[in-house]
Amino acid sequence: MRVGVFICHCGRNIASVVDVHWLKNEAAKLKNVVFCEDYIYLCSEPGQKFICEKIKELNLTHIIVAACTPSLHGETFSRTLESAGLNRYLLEIANIREQCSWVHQNTPKIATKKALKLIEAALAKLTYAKPLTPLRVPMIRKALVIGGGIAGIQAALDIANGGFEVYLVEKEPSLGGHMAQLSETFPTLDCSSCILTPKMVEVAHHKNIHLFTYAEVKNIEGTVGNFEVTILKKPRYVWEDKCTGCNDCVDVCPVIVPNEFDQGLGARKAIYIPFPQAVPLVYTIDLENCLNSKKLIVCENCFKACGPRAIDFLMEEEEVKIKVGAIIVATGYDLIPLEALPEYGGGRYQDVITSLDLERLLSPSGPTGGVIRRPSDGKIPKSIVFIQCAGSRDPEHGRPYCSKICCMYTAKHALLYKHAVPEGKVYIFYIDIRAAGKRYEEFVQRIVEEERVLYLRGKVSKVFRKNEKLVVLGVDTLTGRTVEIETDMVVVAPAIISNNGGKALAQILKTPIDEFGFFTEIHPKLRPVESPAIGIYLAGAAQSPKDISESVAQASAAASKVLALFSQKRIALEPIKAEVDVKLCKGCGICVKTCPFGAIKIIKKKKKKYAQVSKAVCQGCGSCMGACKFRAINVAHFTLKQLFSQVDALLEG
């Protein structure tokens, strides 16, 4: 064993606290160390070249780099070893920056001694290191996309167009998501369904896409390259392959209920399609509202009216099992309920509506045919007060974050309303106008200037009813004056919250969500579309509030990650896996219960029970190693022997 130790200054980050010169001399005296040197930036090109040359020149066999955290440059130095012909697992990094110089700035002498300890500990661990080879397993080159909104649609199309099969799962009866509900989109004022519907149809007809609507992901097992997915198909009570979308059933259905797609502002029957452009164009019976139940059929109107005999009240839910190599989560968002914002009279006054409600009122296919009528009496409002940041940027009562899209859609709403009612007056309460996007600021300013929209900088304290009007009390902090407005309608921009099904899905996926239920990425800047669970990618508002263009961009990014993964037939896995010592194992099964990935099974061979690890599933977390009473499990590269030696070295002296 011929160890080389390389100490990095990290500019002044390390060298201004740790006495690197002393450290170099001391480390050089350690057992098996044949070379020790310090350098200003080891991660730089010349720094790496220096390590590489010394390995070759002095026949070094093991390397210690004393520098920053391995999560930052572990990969960099592993590659340096490989380029010098050494196995990448014969490297140890002593973190003398985050764990030393940064946290002991005021005690440089102690920091210097600690740095030496960290090098000693790294050396102790390295002494028992073994060269390892990555595992290569076959990859299933098919993808699962969860969520059929614009992000899911885009991701599915990109992967399918790349030549790979995609399973697209949507919980609602139709594809489209929230984008299908929107009237026009900012800042171009494209009609939302006009640009979305062609993509929905393309999904439905794509030979590489298997579409599951009215379905949910029930379970996921396995790991990147080899996920086993269980999809639950909810019963539509209408056979998709027989239904022609003729509408005869709807005509005869006697039950009328509010249509969720129209935010409850319009009506549908118990057998329905949510909106005319629905994909697939297949009817669904909402059995909760239908006169019939599974046990008792009292109305057969639709059944009789259906020419192709597509209706089947005996339909059961169905489980479908599929195998995929990668998963994209595109489950979208919800809005904070108006009832959570009592000061605005939400839920109490019919004419206090949400921005999404207004989208339906503005939509030509909406409940009012695109005429803005207020819900209470159907009158066209002569003025509208918009309230932005309703629950957003409000850690006390709502969410601390900015919902990001409200500034833009509110400006758009103001414009669409003024186009429909030119003499109408628009007031918008805002805290800041956040219009950071291509041509967004120009859009907002044009609307203010041309449509003479009065933005009031401040919050609304109260909305109450006075005869047929709503009175809005608020403030304009620019003038320092409280204001009062009598208006016909109030439109609230509720905080965007995570999809309420997201939490359960995160558990199924074993991937983290933040405290607000949004899916977490591995690195917000440099790996923004990858979840920490390898092989699971994120697209759209499931991750954080996003507008359409951002969702589409992220969906394409996630799809390109999947395509890059699928460019190979086999997948290389880290060899850092649990290994069972059959001689020591008693087959007690504690490890089976501890493993968060279900990678361990107890098997019986020659009358002996013992644990067996599936290398493809194991993530090398080490839970089993910690739990095993018999010290029968070791994780490669982090064996008990390595860790104990490391700890002993730290505690010595």
Added chain:
Amino acid sequence: MKLAYFPGCTLKTTAKKLETSALAVAETLGLKIEELPNWNCCGTVYSLASDDLIKQLAPIRNLARAQSFEYKTIVTLCSMCYNTLAQSNILVKNDGEKLKKINEFMSEEEDYRGEVEVKHFLTLFKEFGLENIKKIVKKPLSKLKVACYYGCLLLRPKRIGIDDCEQPHILEELVLSLGAEPVNFPYQVECCGSYHTAVKPEIVAMRAYRILENARENGADLVVTSCPLCYFNLKDRQRDVKRLYAGFKEMPVLYFTEIMADALGIT
């Protein structure tokens, strides 16, 4: 090329010094300048209202007169005259309707065609060539540190400004060519308080104090300006400044043409 000189009221009375020195300098430089015959008040302040065209008559009549005497250019010394004439000129150049109406009002004049150019003496000197001026300097103003004060109306609005409205340097360049040293002077484009001198002299005194102190902090020996009103506010209001701010020391204020005349050896 003949140049019409438009003096304006103040140049014939309280700012006589400005006219005398400027015309002497122009003569020394060999510029052919003739006082516009029959000139009238420039209007003093440019009307900022769209609905009373009548206030544009005074400036446009002067331009029409210059045109009738076949002058292509009218030059001014007073910043206010320059500003009013130049802004009105642009107004009618860009709006044929308004020009037509104004011409109808002035039936005794020939119709103004919007072709006369309004110029300030500073621009004229720059066009003459600062290098040429340098050559004929007889008594270089060596070691004299000069703060060049522009005020508002030579520079703003931008479309009539004779130089950049935030960082002008035409006066500095001129001062340099006279052998003097222009000092850094951040307050050189700050308003002096203008006509408020007639109603709220104390506000103007406060403005003057700030501007003059800024010049002093930057080591100026004196301040030069081109506007008779700025000159009055910065110079004569120093009486009031002294009352308001104990310990204030007087700062000499001169027209830029006065130091030019000195340097060129004109007595």
Added chain:
Amino acid sequence: MRLVLKSETDVLKKVEEISGQNVFSCYQCGMCSAGCPMSEEMDLLPNQVIRLLQMGAFDEILGSSTVWLCASCYTCRARCPRGVDLARLMEAVRLIVLRKTKDDYIPPARMVKEKLPQIALISALRKFTR
């Protein structure tokens, strides 16, 4: 007192007609107030004058000294990122007031009695009297 906001007033239309400016072009960045040489003397900041115009609260401006302290120095105009000519808006408000009343804002008799440059007196007369 709470400002009761109503639909646009005729007087705002008049202000915009005289000034040729759209008050809704202003996005209240405050550049005008930051650079105004007179803002220290004013009871409303220049940007607040536009703000109150946007809000249709003309009466709030009437009692203020701000429009009368504006010396039309054009600093705000030169710097406004939205190209609003505030000097023209100030002039419009002054004119609306002067045209409505029978009195001068400051009669010549109350002007200073010292020897001033003619342009000082004439401008003051133009700005403060009918």
